[in-house]
Amino acid sequence: MTVTDLSSRPGPPALVLVAHGSRDPRALSTVRALMDRVRARRPGLSVRLGHIELNEPLLPDTLAALGNTEAVLVPLLLGRGHHVKRDIPAMAAAAGARTRIAAPLGPHPLLADTLHARLLEAGWRPRPASAVVLAAAGSRDPDARVDTGRTAGLLAGRLGVPVLAAYASAAAPSVPDAISALRAKGRHRIAVASYFTAPGRFATESAAHAPWIASAPLGAHEAMADLVLHRYERAPGTPVTAAA
Numbered sequence: 451m452t453v454t455d456l457s458s459r460p461g462p463p464a465l466v467l468v469a470h471g472s473r474d475p476r477a478l479s480t481v482r483a484l485m486d487r488v489r490a491r492r493p494g495l496s497v498r499l500g501h502i503e504l505n506e507p508l509l510p511d512t513l514a515a516l517g518n519t520e521a522v523l524v525p526l527l528l529g530r531g532h533h534v535k536r537d538i539p540a541m542a543a544a545a546g547a548r549t550r551i552a553a554p555l556g557p558h559p560l561l562a563d564t565l566h567a568r569l570l571e572a573g574w575r576p577r578p579a580s581a582v583v584l585a586a587a588g589s590r591d592p593d594a595r596v597d598t599g600r601t602a603g604l605l606a607g608r609l610g611v612p613v614l615a616a617y618a619s620a621a622a623p624s625v626p627d628a629i630s631a632l633r634a635k636g637r638h639r640i641a642v643a644s645y646f647t648a649p650g651r652f653a654t655e656s657a658a659h660a661p662w663i664a665s666a667p668l669g670a671h672e673a674m675a676d677l678v679l680h681r682y683e684r685a686p687g688t689p690v691t692a693a694a
Contacts, residue, residue, distance in 0.1 A: 461494075461496075462494075462495060463519075463520040463521050463522045463550070464495075464496040464497070464498055464516060464519050464520070464521040464522070465488065465492075465495055465496065465497045465498070465521070465522055465524060465678070465679075465682045466497075466498045466499070466500055466509075466512055466513070466516075466521050466522065466523045466524065466549075467481065467484070467485055467488070467497065467498070467499050467500070467524055467526055467678065468500055468501075468502065468509055468523050468524065468525045468526060468527075468538055469481045469499065469500070469501050469502070469505070469526045469647070469648075470501065470502050470503070470504075470526070470527065470533065470647075471501035471502055471503045471504030471505040472504055472505065472648065472649075472650040472651075473504060473650075473651075474648075474649055474650040474651065476648065476649040476650075477505070477648040477649055477650050478505050480647070480648035480649060480667070480669050480670055481499065481526065481647075481648055482499070483669070483670035484526075484669070484670040484674055484675060484678070485497055485499055486670075487670055487672065487674070487675035488675045488678050488679060490675075491675055491676075491679060492679065496519070498512050498515075498516070498521070499512065500512030500513065500523075502533055502537055502538070502541075509523075509538070509541045510541050510544065510545055513541070513542065513545035513547040513549065514545060514547075516547055517547075518548065519547075519548070520548040520549070521547060521548065521549045521550075522549070522550050522551075522552055522682050522685045523538060523542060523549055523550070523551045523552065524552045524555075524678050524681045524682050524685075525538060525551070525552070525553075525554045525555070526555065526647050526678075527554045527555065527556075527647075528554060528555055528556040528561070528586065528587075528597070528598070528601070528645060528646075528647065529554055529556050529557065529589070529593070529594040529595075529596075529597030529598055529601075530554060530591060530593040530594050530596075530597055531589040531591040531593070531594035532589070532590075532591060534551075534554050535591070538551055539551060550685045550686055550687055551685065551686075552681040552682055552684070552685035553681055553684075553685075554597070554681075555647075555674075555677055555678070555681065556597050556598070556600075556601050557597050557598075557600035557601040557604060558677055558680070559604055560673045560674070560676055560677040560680070561601055561604070561645075561668070561673075561677065562601065562604035562605045562607075562608050563608075563673045564668050564671045564673045564674055565584070565601075565605050565608075565643050565645065565665070565668070566605065566608050566609065567671060567673070568643070568644065568665035568666050568667075568668065568669075568671070569582070569609075569641060569643055569663070569665045571665065571666065572641070572663040572664060572665040572666065573663050574609075574641055574663060574665070576609065576610065576611065577639045578639070579636055579637050579638045579639055580611050580637065580639035580640070580641070581611050581612045581613070581614070581632045581635075581637035581639070581640050581641075582605065582606075582609060582611060582612070582613045582614070582640070582641045582642070582643050583613075583614055583615075583616050583625055583628045583629055583632065583640060583641070583642050583643065583660075584598065584601065584602045584605060584613050584614065584615045584616065584643050584645050585616055585617075585618065585625050585642050585643065585644055585645055585646075585652075585653075585656035585657075585659075586598045586615060586616070586617055586618070586645040586646070587617065587618055587619065587620075587645075587646065587652050588617030588618055588619040588620035588621040588652075589617075589620055589621060590620050590621065594621075595615070595621055598615045598617075598645065599615050601615075601645065602614065602615040605643065612632065612635075612637065613643070614628045614631065614632060615628075616628035616629075616656075618652035618655060618656050619652065625642065625655075625656045625659045626659050629642075629659060629661060639662055640660070640661050640662055641660065641662050641663045641664065641665070642656055642657055642659065642660035642663070642664040642665070643664075643665050644656060644657060644664060644665050644666060644667045644668075645668070646667040646668065647667060647668050647669070647674075648667055648668075648669060649666075649667055649669075650667075653667050
C-alpha cells in the first residue's frame, strides 16, 4: 500500500466531552483535567469539549467548529435524564454535524471503582454500623433514579455495607433524609459519597451534611478517563478499534 493510500484513510471520529457546565470555576478546571487524561491515553484522537450551559465552549459552538468532521458525543452525565434524552440530541440535530451520541457514564463498574477510591482518599475504613449515602444531583426522570440506584448497588457490593442513593434536588430522599433513615436502622458511621463529575454547589451542599466523612467528586480520576473512552468506543456505529 502506498503512502497516498494510507493518508487517504479517514481518521477516527473526534471525541466530544459534553459537560453540563457550572458557575463554580473548579468544575471547568476539573473537566479540562479529565480531557487531558483522555488525550494522554489516545494521543492520535481529537478530543474536544462542549458544555450544555453556563460555560464556554458551548456544545453548539464546538459542533460548528468541527465542520464536516465526524464526532462521538460522550455525555459527562451519570445517568439517563432530560439532558441525555433531549437537550444533547437537539443540539446535535440543530448543528447538522455528523455525530453519534454515546451512553451516559453511569451506571458502570468503573464509577464504583472511582467512588471507592475517593472514599478511601477521604479516610474510609469499614467499621461496625457503617453505611454510605450516595449523593447525586437528582432528576425528575425515573430512568435517572434507576441508574443512580444501580450505581448505589454496585458500590454496596464493593464496600460490603448499605449504600442509599439520595439527591440534592428534584428527587427523594434528600441527603439529610437518607442519613436519618440509615441512623434509624442502627447505622451510625455514615459517609457521603459525592456522585458528581466535578465540584459545584450540589456537591458542596451534600458534603456539608456528612456526619462522618465526605468524598471528593469523581473528577479526573484515571478510571473516569477509561470510562469516557469505553463509552466512545461503544457508541452506536463506532468500531471498538476506532480510537486505537
